Amino acid sequence: MRYDDPQLQDILAGEYALGALRGAARARFETLARQDPRLHRRVVEWQERLAPLAEETAEVAPSPRVLASLRRRIEPVEAPPRWWNRLDFWRPFGAAAATLVVALAAYLGVQLASPPATVPFDPRYVAVLTDAAQKPAIVVTAYNNPFRLIVEPIQTVAVQPGNVLRIWAVDRASGTRRRLAEFKPGQAQRVPLSDAGWALVKGAVALEVREETIAAAGPSGPALYSGPCINLKGPKIS
Amino acid sequence: MLTTTTSAPDPQPLADLIGRCALRDENAFVTLYRATSAKLLGVILRIVVQRHWAEEVLQEGYLNVWRHAGSYNAGRGAPMTWMTNIMRNQALDLLRRAEYRGKRRETEVEETLAASNAGPQQQTEMSAELARLHRCLEKLGEQQRRCVLLIHHEGYSPAEAAQREAVPLGTVKTWVRRGLIRLRECLSA
Numbered sequence: 001m002r003y004d005d006p007q008l009q010d011i012l013a014g015e016y017a018l019g020a021l022r023g024a025a026r027a028r029f030e031t032l033a034r035q036d037p038r039l040h041r042r043v044v045e046w047q048e049r050l051a052p053l054a055e056e057t058a059e060v061a062p063s064p065r066v067l068a069s070l071r072r073r074i075e076p077v078e079a080p081p082r083w084w085n086r087l088d089f090w091r092p093f094g095a096a097a098a099t100l101v102v103a104l105a106a107y108l109g110v111q112l113a114s115p116p117a118t119v120p121f122d123p124r125y126v127a128v129l130t131d132a133a134q135k136p137a138i139v140v141t142a143y144n145n146p147f148r149l150i151v152e153p154i155q156t157v158a159v160q161p162g163n164v165l166r167i168w169a170v171d172r173a174s175g176t177r178r179r180l181a182e183f184k185p186g187q188a189q190r191v192p193l194s195d196a197g198w199a200l201v202k203g204a205v206a207l208e209v210r211e212e213t214i215a216a217a218g219p220s221g222p223a224l225y226s227g228p229c230i231n232l233k234g235p236k237i238s
Numbered sequence: 239m240l241t242t243t244t245s246a247p248d249p250q251p252l253a254d255l256i257g258r259c260a261l262r263d264e265n266a267f268v269t270l271y272r273a274t275s276a277k278l279l280g281v282i283l284r285i286v287v288q289r290h291w292a293e294e295v296l297q298e299g300y301l302n303v304w305r306h307a308g309s310y311n312a313g314r315g316a317p318m319t320w321m322t323n324i325m326r327n328q329a330l331d332l333l334r335r336a337e338y339r340g341k342r343r344e345t346e347v348e349e350t351l352a353a354s355n356a357g358p359q360q361q362t363e364m365s366a367e368l369a370r371l372h373r374c375l376e377k378l379g380e381q382q383r384r385c386v387l388l389i390h391h392e393g394y395s396p397a398e399a400a401q402r403e404a405v406p407l408g409t410v411k412t413w414v415r416r417g418l419i420r421l422r423e424c425l426s427a
Contacts, residue, residue: 014418052368059276
């Protein structure tokens with residue numbers, strides 16, 4: 001299909017705005033519209049054309065608990081240094097995340113119960129990053145020989161043009177955040193790591209993802225996704 | 239059940255509030271929520287029908303508004319258009335989720351459908367934009383118009399609309415495409 005045909009672009013934009021594009025076609029179209037400002041413009045034009053229809057819809061006041069919950073969820077994540085020691089940080093990673101990690105480990109072919117074989121292709125660290133609703137969004141696995149990350153978005157992760165997605169490592173000892181890697185939305189990908197990058201992974205208690213401008217130096221804004229960074233070799237117990 | 243509301247709120251104060259949300263101003267967020275949430279919940283409720291799902295969609299939607307406030311600009315449409323689109327996308331995402339599927343259609347569909355075919359008593363309260371859009375929708379065939387509105391208001395997929403109207407899917411797809419072309423022609427005339 002020729003997506004650069006203006007007539008077709010306009011129909012697709014209209015179908016998207018109307019809600020007639022669904023499932024994989026909708027996701028594909030969103031990817032195209034993010035990359036093509038003209039297509040994006042057509043979508044907005046269609047949304048504006050159809051917007052008056054919302055007038056026909058009765059207003060319904062939401063229950064107060066929606067705002068109460070939102071207030072909690074938008075609070076800045078400026079936290080005391082040893083924030084990962086607090087129980088309320090770990091609670092969300094309780095049963096659901098534990099199940100997830102076990103399932104993930106099975107998926108990766110790692111047996112947590114028995115000592116893992118030292119095959120060079122085994123992942124060494126894994127972090128399941130969840131969104132604000134504690135739903136898994138991105139799986140990051142770290143491998144050595146050579147040092148690399150595999151970043152696998154499992155939710156649609158949108159990013160504004162000109163912005164990048166960055167992974168930050170939260171240092172176990174100091175709680176400081178260090179920039180680890182950048183990745184692209186929408187696809188599983190391999191991100192090579194330097195020796196210094198590997199050291200950050202080894203020292204990380206958690207990984208976080210932020211959407212930032214390319215020029216941003218420090219971690220900007222709250223993390224979109226975060227999760228504990230788990231050493232799959234387990235703790236050293238003799 | 240249906241109460242027609244007047245035209246969209248003045249966009250500039252809303253755009254300012256979104257701008258302040260980008261600066262992480264929580265008070266601005268709460269003001270924005272109070273000004274817009276009832277309208278947006280109404281839009282969501284027609285698509286997902288069940289109240290607790292609709293409120294979940296609303297909450298996720300506002301979280302996206304908060305997170306992406308920095309990327310909002312006039313090129314993305316009027317503030318309400320931008321926020322409505324965020325909510326609609328969130329609602330359409332929900333329709334795909336397995337635990338939600340199948341629970342939706344049994345309830346209240348006839349009621350919401352009746353609402354979307356709202357009678358002429360509302361015409362007096364319509365904004366000029368909506369009246370114009372309706373004049374253009376009138377030019378479509380009755381079934382064609384109903385499909386377009388089912389998809390827009392109720393979040394029907396073209397396949398669901400085809401099933402409901404007892405016509406082949408291809409027919410609905412053609413209706414939608416031709417309907418959109420006619421609408422655009424009529425609205426730009």
